[in-house]
Amino acid sequence: MKLIFEKHKEGRRGFSYGDCDVGKAKPLAEKYCRKRQAHLACLSELDVIRHYTNLSRLNYSVDTNFYPLGSCTMKYNPKFCEQIASLDGFSQLHPLLPQLSGGGMLAQGSLEVLYESEKLLCEITGMSAFTMQPLAGAHGELTGVMLIAAYHKNKGSRRKYVIVPDSSHGTNPSSAAIAGYEVVVIPTGSDGYMDLVEYKKHLTEELAAVMLTCPDTLGIFNPRIKEIADLAHACGALMYYDGANLNAMLGKCRPGDIGFDVMHINLHKTFATPHGGGGPGAGPVGVNEKLIEFLPISRVIRRADGTFALDYHQPKSIGYIAPFYGNFGVILKAYAYILHLGREGLIKAAEIAVLNANYCQAKLKKYYDLPFNKTCMHECVFSASRQAKNGVHALDIAKYLIDRGFHPPTIYFPLIVKEALMIEPTETESKETIDAFIEAMIEIARLAEENPSAVTAAPLRMPIKRLDEVRAARQPDLNWKPLALFPD
Amino acid sequence: MSYIPHTQEDIQEVLQVIGVKNINELFKDIPAALSPKSFKIPASKSEFEVTQALRKLSLKNATGLVNFVGAGFYDHFIPAGVDALAGRSEFYTAYTPYQPECSQGWLQAIYEYQSIICQLTGLDVSNASLYDGGTALFEAMMMAIRQTGRNKIILDSGVNLIYRTMLYTYTLNLSVEFVEIPVVHGQSSRGELLKHLDDRTAAVILQNPNFFGAVDDHSDIVNEAHKFGALAIASVYPVSLGMLKAPGEMGFDIATGEGQSLGIPLSFGGPYLGFMAVKNELVRQMPGRIVGATVDSGGKRGFVLTLQTREQHIRRQKATSNICSNEALCALRAAVFVSLLGREGLKELAAHNYQKAEFAKEELSRVKGVAVKRSSPTFNEFTVLLPKSADEVVRRMIEKGFACGFPLGKFYKGMDNYLLIAVTEKRTKEEIVRLTDSLEAVL
Numbered sequence A: 001m002k003l004i005f006e007k008h009k010e011g012r013r014g015f016s017y018g019d020c021d022v023g024k025a026k027p028l029a030e031k032y033c034r035k036r037q038a039h040l041a042c043l044s045e046l047d048v049i050r051h052y053t054n055l056s057r058l059n060y061s062v063d064t065n066f067y068p069l070g071s072c073t074m075k076y077n078p079k080f081c082e083q084i085a086s087l088d089g090f091s092q093l094h095p096l097l098p099q100l101s102g103g104g105m106l107a108q109g110s111l112e113v114l115y116e117s118e119k120l121l122c123e124i125t126g127m128s129a130f131t132m133q134p135l136a137g138a139h140g141e142l143t144g145v146m147l148i149a150a151y152h153k154n155k156g157s158r159r160k161y162v163i164v165p166d167s168s169h170g171t172n173p174s175s176a177a178i179a180g181y182e183v184v185v186i187p188t189g190s191d192g193y194m195d196l197v198e199y200k201k202h203l204t205e206e207l208a209a210v211m212l213t214c215p216d217t218l219g220i221f222n223p224r225i226k227e228i229a230d231l232a233h234a235c236g237a238l239m240y241y242d243g244a245n246l247n248a249m250l251g252k253c254r255p256g257d258i259g260f261d262v263m264h265i266n267l268h269k270t271f272a273t274p275h276g277g278g279g280p281g282a283g284p285v286g287v288n289e290k291l292i293e294f295l296p297i298s299r300v301i302r303r304a305d306g307t308f309a310l311d312y313h314q315p316k317s318i319g320y321i322a323p324f325y326g327n328f329g330v331i332l333k334a335y336a337y338i339l340h341l342g343r344e345g346l347i348k349a350a351e352i353a354v355l356n357a358n359y360c361q362a363k364l365k366k367y368y369d370l371p372f373n374k375t376c377m378h379e380c381v382f383s384a385s386r387q388a389k390n391g392v393h394a395l396d397i398a399k400y401l402i403d404r405g406f407h408p409p410t411i412y413f414p415l416i417v418k419e420a421l422m423i424e425p426t427e428t429e430s431k432e433t434i435d436a437f438i439e440a441m442i443e444i445a446r447l448a449e450e451n452p453s454a455v456t457a458a459p460l461r462m463p464i465k466r467l468d469e470v471r472a473a474r475q476p477d478l479n480w481k482p483l484a485l486f487p488d
Numbered sequence B: 001m002s003y004i005p006h007t008q009e010d011i012q013e014v015l016q017v018i019g020v021k022n023i024n025e026l027f028k029d030i031p032a033a034l035s036p037k038s039f040k041i042p043a044s045k046s047e048f049e050v051t052q053a054l055r056k057l058s059l060k061n062a063t064g065l066v067n068f069v070g071a072g073f074y075d076h077f078i079p080a081g082v083d084a085l086a087g088r089s090e091f092y093t094a095y096t097p098y099q100p101e102c103s104q105g106w107l108q109a110i111y112e113y114q115s116i117i118c119q120l121t122g123l124d125v126s127n128a129s130l131y132d133g134g135t136a137l138f139e140a141m142m143m144a145i146r147q148t149g150r151n152k153i154i155l156d157s158g159v160n161l162i163y164r165t166m167l168y169t170y171t172l173n174l175s176v177e178f179v180e181i182p183v184v185h186g187q188s189s190r191g192e193l194l195k196h197l198d199d200r201t202a203a204v205i206l207q208n209p210n211f212f213g214a215v216d217d218h219s220d221i222v223n224e225a226h227k228f229g230a231l232a233i234a235s236v237y238p239v240s241l242g243m244l245k246a247p248g249e250m251g252f253d254i255a256t257g258e259g260q261s262l263g264i265p266l267s268f269g270g271p272y273l274g275f276m277a278v279k280n281e282l283v284r285q286m287p288g289r290i291v292g293a294t295v296d297s298g299g300k301r302g303f304v305l306t307l308q309t310r311e312q313h314i315r316r317q318k319a320t321s322n323i324c325s326n327e328a329l330c331a332l333r334a335a336v337f338v339s340l341l342g343r344e345g346l347k348e349l350a351a352h353n354y355q356k357a358e359f360a361k362e363e364l365s366r367v368k369g370v371a372v373k374r375s376s377p378t379f380n381e382f383t384v385l386l387p388k389s390a391d392e393v394v395r396r397m398i399e400k401g402f403a404c405g406f407p408l409g410k411f412y413k414g415m416d417n418y419l420l421i422a423v424t425e426k427r428t429k430e431e432i433v434r435l436t437d438s439l440e441a442v443l
């Protein structure tokens, strides 16, 4: 498709503000004004609508395709939540209103949403308090590690290291490093669990925290998780829980009960808010009693008279990690979703998510290598190494699935599984859909034996074939440049 | 209701294939001692009940006030086309376009967004989005620290206090030395700033228009910074770039900002849009996703996520940033907003904002006791000095139906009587006149 800039026609307008009712003012002095104008396409409204509508049709999405992208929990995003978030009373509220004198009473609806969401997340996870401010999972991790740093500093101890297992998501070590820590990576043993012998070697007074995902990124729940947490605590370190995989745990196990001190939740995963083509998400951070005093300001409180207010008087708070109260629109959708599902609905979501993942695992393990053959939780992780021997790599499998109308599983992660195929069907997908996917996967396994080039040629049915990624990186073309179209 | 399609038979069949008797068996790895101590979540409410309850809550928010509060976050009109396109679920129910063949729509839209940001800022390269204007500024600062190998930051106090506080929070456990430059008569104090500039300085951080609404041409400061090998970072308000000198034109190395004004609702603070554009030589230090154009095996143009060796999923603890999910849907809103307006619409938007603010200044300067600060030119926001506490005036004006501005005393010591007033294209002449009359009445 042409770029929007390539559809430009001088003289067209897509939108006009009409006449300015105050008349003209003395113009701003020239030295403050731009000389080189921004080259933006001039189009009619229909041009723009058609352009982006047609672009939208080039995407696979949850609403159009099965999307078992492991670790991302691509469940159905209920439409009523979208409608609620777009209510004027919520969407038009200026975030500074409650900070004005007398303004708190003008934002009671939104403050209540924040307050009640926090309470629900506490009960779901067993944590003592949440800050709703972090703007995504990784932002929650960074916030959490900063809280851990504040905790140690408050105790007068300077600790240097954060432990992450090699199966962890890339954001874990990255967040720890950005918060100022050195990262110690613990390998995964042949049983699929973090190597405890290696782990114990690093339990020193220099250890600030251990960051774990549970169930981990292989989809496995480690039955010794409590022991791991206790060991860390014994040397004064704190436990961080990456809640990306919380979907399997709803009503089944709570990080707070295990002994985790701080965690984040990806609301855009577990609580069904849309992924937006990459975001926005939300990554609220929960803590236990030890860390409450360090939480970012402001905190939403409920006064004795039942009204809600913002509290900024937290002398030990780390400060501001976001401009305001979090991605409010996202939090609101998650809140509506939790209220709608209720206790039983949440538990059922976890159960069927786990059921669907185990179904995929059971049906496919004859055809693909299963590096760790255990009951899985929300996702199963296969390796295409058997197929790779015939030249059919995980990437080829992904491309063939695209031709068959499925969004591929996650293939770039976890790094410890060669040729990984990380499949997370989620609870909202029917047996028929999953069966169709399984059938396609079995067909690929067969083709890998009989006719590998049929797989490696894929995709053939999409608007484009495989792209030259090397060229994209070596000769970066990162934006449209006005050439002849717009003379300067 | 949990959106689960399984019938009882489906569940039985699936259990049989797995080889377990019931679903609980699948959770056997969770030790009994770790079952939840409590799980008191209210019972399910119907879609209708939840919608009604939340609609009622939404009405407890007062969005009917005539809004003159800006302070970095502005009440702009959003053309209907923005909601219509961002509301297409082919966009909003997809995720990061890791698989380009089934994500060309998203990838092209982001490429266009990046192009628009480059055009607005006058810089060479944009990324696919960051969380918000504050985290974008932090990322820019860290880029400068990495690029120069220095750790001193000269931070103008005309930068939004919210962002300055965020920078301090993020660096609590890092060693970054900040020098804050006071604002004199609403503008960055050149003398003070140049005094602190030296060969240990990683970057100078400025905002335009600054928090007081003052418009500046920072070319001279940027020039001085470059002489010392420091980078210059601008935090900017994108709507103003329909009129004001672009960061690229002033020589800035990095521009960041809050993109909320480009078609994104105020929504009580988020989701918003952090944008970032840089000079070419900084591209490999950039945080976040970047989309590039390339060709497919048949020579056809296509788009992919590129330069990924900067990112956490490959570099882990050595990545330029930990960001994974970003604000793609907000970036799409910005791209659609700007495309609908086009070059002329954006100029018109900027002009209306400027003219209405100038009109408001004229009107307000006629009110006895109100002094409109005129030491610097402004765009759509300006500072007035009141004869009494601005906090108090704001409270009284709320009773009259106005959110009349932001009291500067909240953020700046000794400025209790100062009020910051924003006038967007949405404010009518009639509203501005009523604001003036009401203010006169409460003073």
Ligand SMILES: Cc1ncc(COP(=O)(O)O)c(C=O)c1O
Binding pocket: A071, A072, A136, A137, A138, A139, A169, A171, A172, A213, A217, A242, A244, A245, A266, A281, A282, A283, B323, B324, B325
């Ligand atoms: C295991 C895990 N941790 C953390 C993250 C980061 O979350 P976000 O993308 O919301 O920043 C992800 C996201 O994919 C993840 O899968």
